[in-house]
Amino acid sequence: MVEKALNFIDGQWSWPKGAKALASVNPADHRDIVCEAPDTLAAEVDRAVQAARRAFPAWRRTPAPERAKIIRRAGEIMARRKAELGRLVTRECGKPLTEGLGDVQESIDMAEMAAGEGRRLYGETTPSELPSRMCFTVREPVGVCGLITPWNFPTAIPAWKSLHALICGNTVVLKPAEDTPMCAVEFVKALEEAGIPAGVVNLVHGQGKTAGRALSAHPGVSLMSFTGSTHTGTAVATLCAESGKRVSLECGGKNAQIVLADADLDLALEGALWGAFGTAGQRCTATSRLLLDESIHDEMVDRLIKQARRLKLGAGLEKGTQVGPLINERQMKRVLDYIQAGTKGGAALRCGGKRARGADVARGWFVEPTIFTGVTRKMRIFREEIFGPVLSIVKVSGLADAIETLNDCAYGLSSSIYTRDVNSALTAVRDIEAGIVYVNGPTIGAEVHLPFGGIKGSGNGHREAGKTGLDIFTEWKTVYIDYSGKLQRAQIDNS
């Protein structure tokens, strides 16, 4: 019997009547069905939104430190269950177990961060221009938050969004990716066990075009927070504009790592391998372009190819696996199409380039770590997000050329520079067009207490996580208290 991933609405687990079943398949072995989840239709999404609306008044009045206790407990529950949850993440989304455990750890870290905010959620006090008048600001929750999440961080991204939304006093309806419903179920179960009141957190499974769209268009939802492709993010933002909602988007990237002539090449090599092929390149911050100074280009390329060929592909639960599968067949085909486009466009395929063969990987969606050299700015593999283990290498000439090449991009999420020169590093920090810059580290590796997000096509001006994540999920209320006992008029001469 295949396990069922149920919806969670108003504190009850249920399978919506008549909903089609969507299979969640282990991407490393498509014989292994992790679970079936319902393709929730609009009427049931409506029931979830109504439950969240009913729960909102009491939750927003619950003192934030009390809300924090529940979030902290949920973090403790996940910490206790980390080993089991990490295995589930790996089984359902394919990433190696060390990364599966990392995904759960990120959720635990986020619980710690959000719970801490329960005793802060600071506003501002400021002097008034008038005597005997006090001015201050308070954060207020927005209302019902619709959260749409991708599969590549199947517990961490739901945690990022919902725990920040909840600590601020919002109620939520989470629509996780159809590829990883069971990870979302386990995350919500931790909140349930921690004592979250009925209706405060609701979970609806289903495809983007059914459940996702219904949630984005629902008039009872005040805010949508979305992570996924730029194309889908634009569709969600359009629905939000039409129905008058706030929307926060965290979308794609085409992240580059620069390596200058004076860099520690061993370190830069290690960083490029991890940034490009960690999570099989399926991170929005993955290193997709490597910009090598001409003086070290050939040496770095040779060493990279040698090392990339040695990376061990396999199921994430197998010991020693370094690169897991792609999430599904559609995504594998998309990546293989990009590889073809690279070759046709005139780049030199130097490593990988095919679906992986061999007994270990025959039943999964594995693509060999792939490296192109001779990539130019016009090529699709330079410009478009691939979301797979494909690295495009470009030869550059010095710092200014490297930065200009990096910035020639429709996205602006993450970036990295390897150099030993402080002036070069700080020039790059100043001039790179991206939300995140790493110096002497790869393009991946965000921490939950710092702002996360990008510019250009990578988002719409918000920053998740950190303190800035609170700005997404709150409205400011400005309060003036006049204790002068008389009418005082701002900007008017009162003498």
Ligand code: ADP
């Ligand atoms: P991916 O990140 O897998 O490339 P998407 O950006 O399409 O793909 O998916 C991210 C999330 O957006 C998933 O939860 C998906 O179900 C959802 N989604 C896809 N299409 C839509 C849509 N038209 N409206 C709302 N949500 C969608």
